[in-house]
Structure formats: structure tokens, C-alpha cells
Amino acid sequence: MGNLEIRLHGRGGQGAVSAADMLVAAFTQEGKYAAGFPVFGSERRGAPTQAFVRFGDEPVREKTKIYHPHCIWVFDPMQIQTPMTYAGLKQEGTMVTNVGQPLTEKPHENINRMGTIKATPIAMEILGIPAVSTCMLGAFAATTQWVELDSVLAILPDYFKEKLLDKNIVCVERGFKETDIFER
Amino acid sequence: MEAIKTGDVKVGDGNFAAAHAVRMAKPDLIAIYPITPQTSLIEKLSQFRVDGLIDADMIEVEGETSAIGLTIGAAVAGGRVFTSTSSMGLNFMFDGYQMAANYRQPVVMVNANRENPAPAQISAGQQxxxxxxxxGWIQIHVENCQEIFDSVLMAFKLAEDPEILMPVSVCYDGFYLSYLREAIKFPAQETVDQFIPRQPRPVLGFDPPTFLAWRAIHDEDTAEYRLRQQIAYDKSKDKMDAIDEEFGKLFGRRYGGQIEEYRMEDAEIALVCLGSHTGTARVVIDKKREEGIKVGLVKVRTFRPFPKEKLAEAVKGLKAVGVIDRSVCFTWQGGHIFRDLKTSLYGHDYIPLVNFIGGLAGHDITIPLLENAVDVTLNAGEGKPFKEINWMALENL
Structure with missing residues (x-):
């Protein structure tokens, strides 16, 4: 099987770009090839951002956005309603999403497997800011099983120190445990 | 923060790669003004300075024109120097930028390639x-983070070579590479030290008139300085190839020197690329090969000096060549690589050249766009009429 492609949808300040970075590190930790990059303009907090992550057993050579993702990873619950979020999603696709309220139905027909997590309240409770990156990494690991929880935990010390590290470990673990997973 | 250990693999972006390569090159002076998409590079270097991982003087400048001025000054004093910039910052330092070349000072810079201002804002491009x-600057263009790291080391080697003594810029596409996260292999510090040893270099080169001749010479001598500059500039081509070979022996990675050929052995047509989309083009070449199309890829690494001899040799006998440009050269309607390749082939057997302009202002050079470029080039190679300059996704304008 070729490499898999993940597209992140978030807003500046939520940590989608950081999460992409840490996910690439976690895949690399497992000996896989991985690469990712974000797209954002001069605007910062609150503006829509996208990031793209590719990983697998083949070196990642493409330096282009992802138009047909195997997985969409949504950090901003508002973007669940946005049709562009699902553009090009492959059939039998996967969605990992931060939610405000529980989803009563699949938001797009191509979704085969879906993980939902109320990440914002967890981030607010533990970190005091709505930076959901680490919680969403836990949810991603739980939903997709493409990366081990241990690999995510192993790379966190490269990104956080001391108390902030401890708190983000809790975020990853709670994200992993508290994700509701749905399968067709 | 801990120092990165020997032989480690770390995940980071292009700016991270450049910052670490600069750290391992142990410069004496760093003067940079922040500008997107290069800013995280100066943040990283500042952190290294605070953490005691680099010993360089880091000067907080008020703009790019000061940044280049300081690096020239420190280079004249014999120092190893570094600066970096992008887009409007590069424009703002243009006076000193020229001086660095004309004084023959080995300033090493990275440029996170970006559109020039207006009408777009902050976005990728190579304009x-x-x-x-x-x-008179040497330009090395790259396609991934490891190549950024490695090319910064090569840039110091080339710039400070006693036969060259010229500024070198490592150019990587802003956003697409400056923010691309991937694994980067770190060499041992001793290997870097061995590759780019510190060696004293002459401060004044009056006899023969070679470098740093400011107000101390008569105007009529300038021509001789220029000619010697041109000769050294041309010499840097073979140096680049030799440096690539030496780098390969020490670090286990090679990039081809001035150019790299990919699947060109039995190719009938080729794409010529430079920068981040070269990686995407490799994927497209493989796909087209599976369809039975004999297409190859030629990657330009040193855009300056332009590798005209190597390129003419690489495309010799091909039925057609498609050139991908991420910038516009107004007089010729096409892009800069197209103009230079066409000029390089003057006096050689005719080969249809097709230019594709894309990737301006962050416009994505996608796999389908490059596949189309191969198809159009293939048609041109079959003798069918073709449009010489093609703007990707704007064919109907």
C-alpha cells in the first residue's frame, strides 16, 4: 500500500500546525517516512488554517497540498458544517474531529470510520487555553490506529518541558481514552 | 534546551534545518532581520545563542540593509558570517547584496523564496x-529539508574557498520548504569541522586585483576586478561538483553538484525543475513511466552560475523539454529558467522547449498540472504545433 494522506482543518491558535508537526515526529519515531506542512497567510489567531501530513513506507517526495485525503482531522467544530472540509475525501475515509455536541449522524457519506472528542473542554480544563493539539493527537491515535499512543507520548518531551509536559501527557491520554469511535 | 547528539534524527522544518546547519558551521557573526517565512530561523538561532549552543555575535539589526552591511564588515575582518531573508527583505538589502559580491566576500545567506510584493501578500514563489x-551571487536551490541542511554546509565550503571567495545563497521555497516538517539526519560535529575547517584568508587582494577594492583603486581598474570575478564565478561550477563529491564521501549523501538527472538514461523528453516542486515532479515522472512514456527529470541546483554546459549535455538529443518556472521574466514573457536554458542551447541542435509558469503566490503546483506539462511536452516532441509559454491553470486567458 502506498503512503496515506491526512488533511488538518483548524483555526490559528488551536494547534493544528503543531499537531501536524508532532504527528510527523511520532511517525518518524516508529521508523516510518513522514512529512507535513501547513498553509496559512499573514493572519494569525482565529483564521482558518490547513495542514497536510503524508506518511508510510515510501519516502515522501510530493511538495503539494492534499486533495484526496484518506483522513480528515478537524480541530475546529465549526468546520464540521463546512462542505470544503470534505473536499476530495476518499471513499472508506476516516474522520477525527473535535466536537461541541455529539454528532447524531456521519457528516459525509465517504466517512467509514469516525472518532469524535470534546477536546476544547479538556484543553481548557488542563491547559487553560483552547489549544487542542495534544488532545487531538490522542484522539487521532485512538481512531485511526495508524500511530501508537506510546510513540506520541515518546516525542512530547521534544515539544514541552516540565509542568507543561505533564499537562500535555494528560491531554494526549484523555484524548485517547475519551474518543467515541464509530464505524459503518 | 539540549544539544542535538551525534547521528541523531530530528523532525523539523526547513528553517529548523538551516538553523542547525548554521549552528554546526560555527559562524562568528549572524545578523538577520525577521521576515515571513524565514522568521522561525532567526528565532531558532536566537535560542541557540541564549542556550550557549553557538558562540557567534548575534546583532539585532533594524533592517536587512544593516544585516547585509554587518555581514560584509565581519567577512572583511576574516569572519565566517551568516544572514537570511526573503522577498521584500532581499529587495531592501539589494545595495549591500551587490557589494558582497563585488567585494568578493564569502557571505552565506539563506533565502526563503517568496513572491515579490503586490498584488499578492505573503506567499510562496521564486520571483x-x-x-x-x-x-554575482552563487545560488543553490533545493527540494527538501535534508538538502537545506546539507547545502548550507556546502555553501560555507564554496563561499570560503580561496579560489572562489564569493557570497552564496541557499534558496528554498518559502512555506513549501521553510515550514515542511520531516526527518533530518544530523552529522557529527567533527565531520562538519573536517568538511568546513576554519582557515585564515587574505583580507586585501590588490595584487592581483581580486577583492575588496573600495575607493583604494582607480576606477579604470574596476574592469580587471570584474573580469577576475567572472572567472572565479565560472570556476565555482566545477567546485560545486567537487564539493558535492567530497560531501558524499564524508556524509553519505550526494545531490549531483550543479544539476541532478532523474530517470534520464533512455528518456525522450524531460522536465527541467528547480525547487520544492522537483519532488512532486519525481512522482509524476514515475507515474508517466508506468504509462510507458519515456520522460525524465533534470533538476537545476545551482541556478547561478547557470549550469549551461551540464544542461545542454543532459538534454542533448531529446525530442522536447518542458521547463517549469515559478517566476516571470517580463521581457521574454516566460520564466527565468526557460530564458536561460533557451540561451544555453543557442548553437546546439534544435530542441522544442515548452515553458510552464506556475506556483506564483502560493498557487499549488499539483500532480495533475505537472502531468499536463508532460503531456504537452510529449506533443511538442512529436512535432505537433505547441504554445511556447503556458501559464498553468490559466490556459484560456
Whole structure:
């Protein structure tokens, strides 16, 4: 099987770009090839951002956005309603999403497997800011099983120190445990 | 923060790669003004300074024109120097930028390639570096983070070579590479030290008239300085190839020196690329090969000096060549690589050249766009009429 492609949808300040970075590190930790990059303009907090992550057993050579993702990873619950979020999603696709309220139905027909997590309240409770990156990494690991929880935990010390590290470990673990997973 | 250990693999982006390569090159002076998409590089270097991982003087400048001025000054004093910029910052330092070349000072810079201002805002493109390409700087263009790391080391080697003594810019596409996260292999510090040892170099070169001749010479001598500059500039081509070979022996990775050929052995047509989309083009070449199309890829690494001899040899006998440009060269309607390749092939057997302009202002050079470029080039190679200049996704304008 070729490499898999993940597209992140978030807003500046939520940590989608950081999460992409840490996910690439976690895949690399497992000996896989991985690469990712974000797209954002001069605007910062609150503006829509996208990031793209590719990983697998083949070196990642493409330096282009992802138009047909195997997985969409949504950090901003508002973007669940946005049709562009699902553009090009492959059939039998996967969605990992931060939610405000529980989803009563699949938001797009191509979704085969879906993980939902109320990440914002967890981030607010533990970190005091709505930076959901680490919680969403836990949810991603739980939903997709493409990366081990241990690999995510192993790379966190490269990104956080001391108390902030401890708190983000809790975020990853709670994200992993508290994700509701749905399968067709 | 801990120092990165020997032989480690770390995940980071292009700016991270450049910052670490600069750290391992142990410069004496760093003067940078922040500008997107290069800013995280100066943040990283500042952190290294605070953490005691580098010993360089880091000067907080008020703008790019000061940044280049300081690096020239420190280079004249014999120092190893570094600066970096992008787009409008590069424009703002253009006076000193020319001086660095004309004084023959080995300033090493990275440029996170970006559109020049207006009407777009802050986005990817190569217009900035292409616009300043005629003033005697050596330019190395790259396609991934490891190549950024490795090329910064090569840049110091080339710039400080006693036979070259010229500024070198490592140019990487802003956003697409400056923010691309991937694994980067770190060499041992001793290997870097061995590759780019510190060696004293002469401060004044009056006899023969070679470098740093400011107000101390008569105007009529300038021509001789220029000619010697031109000769050294040309010499840097073979140096680049030799440096690539030496780098390969020490670090286990090679990039081909001035150019790299990919699947060119039995190719009938080729794409010529430079920068981040070269990686995407490799995927497209493999796909087209599976369809039975004999297409190859030629990657330009040193855009300056332009590897005209190597390129003419690489495309010799092909039925057609498609050239991908991420900048516009107004007089010729096409892009800069197209103009230079076409000029390089003057006097050689005719080969249809097709230009594709894309990737301006962050416009994505996608796999389908490059597949189309191969198809159009293939048609041109079959003798069918073709449009010489093609703007990707704007064919109907």
C-alpha cells in the first residue's frame, strides 16, 4: 500500500500546525517516512488554517497540498458544517474531529470510520487555553490506529518541558481514552 | 534546551534545518532581520545563542540593509558570517547584496523564496531570488529539508574557498520548504569541522586585483576586478561538483553538484525543475513511466552560475523539454529558467522547449498540472504545433 494522506482543518491558535508537526515526529519515531506542512497567510489567531501530513513506507517526495485525503482531522467544530472540509475525501475515509455536541449522524457519506472528542473542554480544563493539539493527537491515535499512543507520548518531551509536559501527557491520554469511535 | 547528539534524527522544518546547519558551521557573526517565512530561523538561532549552543555575535539589526552591511564588515575582518531573508527583505538589502559580491566576500545567506510584493501578500514563489540573480551571487536551490541542511554546509565550503571567495545563497521555497516538517539526519560535529575547517584568508587582494577594492583603486581598474570575478564565478561550477563529491564521501549523501538527472538514461523528453516542486515532479515522472512514456527529470541546483554546459549535455538529443518556472521574466514573457536554458542551447541542435509558469503566490503546483506539462511536452516532441509559454491553470486567458 502506498503512503496515506491526512488533511488538518483548524483555526490559528488551536494547534493544528503543531499537531501536524508532532504527528510527523511520532511517525518518524516508529521508523516510518513522514512529512507535513501547513498553509496559512499573514493572519494569525482565529483564521482558518490547513495542514497536510503524508506518511508510510515510501519516502515522501510530493511538495503539494492534499486533495484526496484518506483522513480528515478537524480541530475546529465549526468546520464540521463546512462542505470544503470534505473536499476530495476518499471513499472508506476516516474522520477525527473535535466536537461541541455529539454528532447524531456521519457528516459525509465517504466517512467509514469516525472518532469524535470534546477536546476544547479538556484543553481548557488542563491547559487553560483552547489549544487542542495534544488532545487531538490522542484522539487521532485512538481512531485511526495508524500511530501508537506510546510513540506520541515518546516525542512530547521534544515539544514541552516540565509542568507543561505533564499537562500535555494528560491531554494526549484523555484524548485517547475519551474518543467515541464509530464505524459503518 | 539540549544539544542535538551525534547521528541523531530530528523532525523539523526547513528553517529548523538551516538553523542547525548554521549552528554546526560555527559562524562568528549572524545578523538577520525577521521576515515571513524565514522568521522561525532567526528565532531558532536566537535560542541557540541564549542556550550557549553557538558562540557567534548575534546583532539585532533594524533592517536587512544593516544585516547585509554587518555581514560584509565581519567577512572583511576574516569572519565566517551568516544572514537570511526573503522577498521584500532581499529587495531592501539589494545595495549591500551587490557589494558582497563585488567585494568578493564569502557571505552565506539563506533565502526563503517568496513572491515579490503586490498584488499578492505573503506567499510562496521564486520571483525574489530570480530578480536578484544577475549580480554575482552563487545560488543553490533545493527540494527538501535534508538538502537545506546539507547545502548550507556546502555553501560555507564554496563561499570560503580561496579560489572562489564569493557570497552564496541557499534558496528554498518559502512555506513549501521553510515550514515542511520531516526527518533530518544530523552529522557529527567533527565531520562538519573536517568538511568546513576554519582557515585564515587574505583580507586585501590588490595584487592581483581580486577583492575588496573600495575607493583604494582607480576606477579604470574596476574592469580587471570584474573580469577576475567572472572567472572565479565560472570556476565555482566545477567546485560545486567537487564539493558535492567530497560531501558524499564524508556524509553519505550526494545531490549531483550543479544539476541532478532523474530517470534520464533512455528518456525522450524531460522536465527541467528547480525547487520544492522537483519532488512532486519525481512522482509524476514515475507515474508517466508506468504509462510507458519515456520522460525524465533534470533538476537545476545551482541556478547561478547557470549550469549551461551540464544542461545542454543532459538534454542533448531529446525530442522536447518542458521547463517549469515559478517566476516571470517580463521581457521574454516566460520564466527565468526557460530564458536561460533557451540561451544555453543557442548553437546546439534544435530542441522544442515548452515553458510552464506556475506556483506564483502560493498557487499549488499539483500532480495533475505537472502531468499536463508532460503531456504537452510529449506533443511538442512529436512535432505537433505547441504554445511556447503556458501559464498553468490559466490556459484560456
Amino acid at each position: 525574489d531570488v530570480m530578480t536578484v540573480s544577475e549580480v
